[in-house]
Amino acid sequence: MPRPGRHSYSDQKPPYSYxxxxxxxxxxxxxxxxxxxxxxxxxxxxxxxxxxxxxxxQNSLRHNLSxxxxxxxxxxxxxxxxxxxxxxxxxxxGDMFENGSFxxxxxxFKTLRAQISLPESVRQSLDQAHAYLQHQAKIGLQxxxxxxxxxxxxxxxxxxxxxxxxxxxxxxxxxxxAPDNKNSAASPRVQMLPHPSLTGYTALxxxxxxxxxxxxxxxxxxxxxxxxxxxxxxxxxILAGHVPIKPMPLTLSNQTRGVAPLPTSxxxxxxxxxxxxxxxxxxxxxxxxxxxxxR
DNA sequence: GCCTGTTTAAGTTTTT
DNA sequence: AAAAACTTAAACAGGC
Numbered sequence: 001m002p003r004p005g006r007h008s009y010s011d012q013k014p015p016y017s018y019x020x021x022x023x024x025x026x027x028x029x030x031x032x033x034x035x036x037x038x039x040x041x042x043x044x045x046x047x048x049x050x051x052x053x054x055x056x057x058q059n060s061l062r063h064n065l066s067x068x069x070x071x072x073x074x075x076x077x078x079x080x081x082x083x084x085x086x087x088x089x090x091x092x093x094g095d096m097f098e099n100g101s102f103x104x105x106x107x108x109f110k111t112l113r114a115q116i117s118l119p120e121s122v123r124q125s126l127d128q129a130h131a132y133l134q135h136q137a138k139i140g141l142q143x144x145x146x147x148x149x150x151x152x153x154x155x156x157x158x159x160x161x162x163x164x165x166x167x168x169x170x171x172x173x174x175x176x177x178a179p180d181n182k183n184s185a186a187s188p189r190v191q192m193l194p195h196p197s198l199t200g201y202t203a204l205x206x207x208x209x210x211x212x213x214x215x216x217x218x219x220x221x222x223x224x225x226x227x228x229x230x231x232x233x234x235x236x237x238i239l240a241g242h243v244p245i246k247p248m249p250l251t252l253s254n255q256t257r258g259v260a261p262l263p264t265s266x267x268x269x270x271x272x273x274x275x276x277x278x279x280x281x282x283x284x285x286x287x288x289x290x291x292x293x294x295r
Numbered sequence: 296g297c298c299t300g301t302t303t304a305a306g307t308t309t310t311t
Numbered sequence: 312a313a314a315a316a317c318t319t320a321a322a323c324a325g326g327c
């Protein structure tokens with residue numbers, strides 16, 4: 001069946017979930033993040049169906065933004081006043097939609113924290129880190145230090161994602177509904193650099209455009225459990241060595257009591273010591289990357 | 296009062 | 312049939 005062209009849905013309900021529509025909107029933006037009002041606008045512009053009953057579907061959409069871990073909220077920069085935060089895609093949610101089916105995902109995206117019960121001490125540390133980053137965002141120190149570290153000391157190679165990772169094709173409205181967009185050039189990808197306060201944080205590889213240095217506070221846009229997710233979600237691409245991941249020993253662990261068993265594809269983790277103060281959140285990797293490649 | 300955001304609950308649809 | 316994903320409704324809070 002040919003793909004529908006732009007606006008061809010007319011008044012019919014498009015076969016995309018709110019999550020898909022929202023992701024399209026975010027991905028279509030230059031900065032890979034949008035305020036709520038612009039997400040509304042994008043959807044109404046592309047899909048006439050959503051020009052009616054706005055209260056109904058917009059409520060649903062807001063529910064989805066809050067409820068789903070695949071969306072993260074990014075505070076506005078002080079020099080960009082306006083209502084509400086920006087919304088971006090969680091960097092690890094690239095595989096949410098498989099086989100081009102944007103209507104229903106096979107699995108709901110959940111962060112590591114949502115999937116397992118982290119020990120309270122670790123959770124607290126993560127929350128503190130998050131709070132700290134939020135604070136940094138507010139006072140604007142972050143942008144400065146980030147830009148300095150970016151221009152002066154790039155610590156990682158720019159990452160070109162392997163074709164197998166993240167969205168099979170750039171998740172843009174054009175790609176989904178345009179009939180003949182074969183050479184959809186993905187926009188340039190820039191790898192996140194670590195926030196200086198999170199020592200040992202490894203820039204997240206393997207995600208497409210969801211977070212970039214163009215975000216107002218690139219480090220801040222990092223979900224606090226990203227480091228933990230790095231431990232738990234080492235993707236096949238990372239394991240396959242496509243990604244310049246910094247070798248580091250693990251300090252987070254699955255040895256904690258009451259933690260659900262981790263999937264077999266994950267490296268062994270170990271938790272050592274007392275609750276980590278925020279400044280020493282130091283997720284490092286003890287397992288090697290020689291884990292059998294999943295393919 | 297409106298907009299944004301969070302949360303809970305219940306119903307519907309699709310997949311396994 | 313059961314489970315999971317998704318939709319819808321609604322209550323509520325906070326900020327402007």
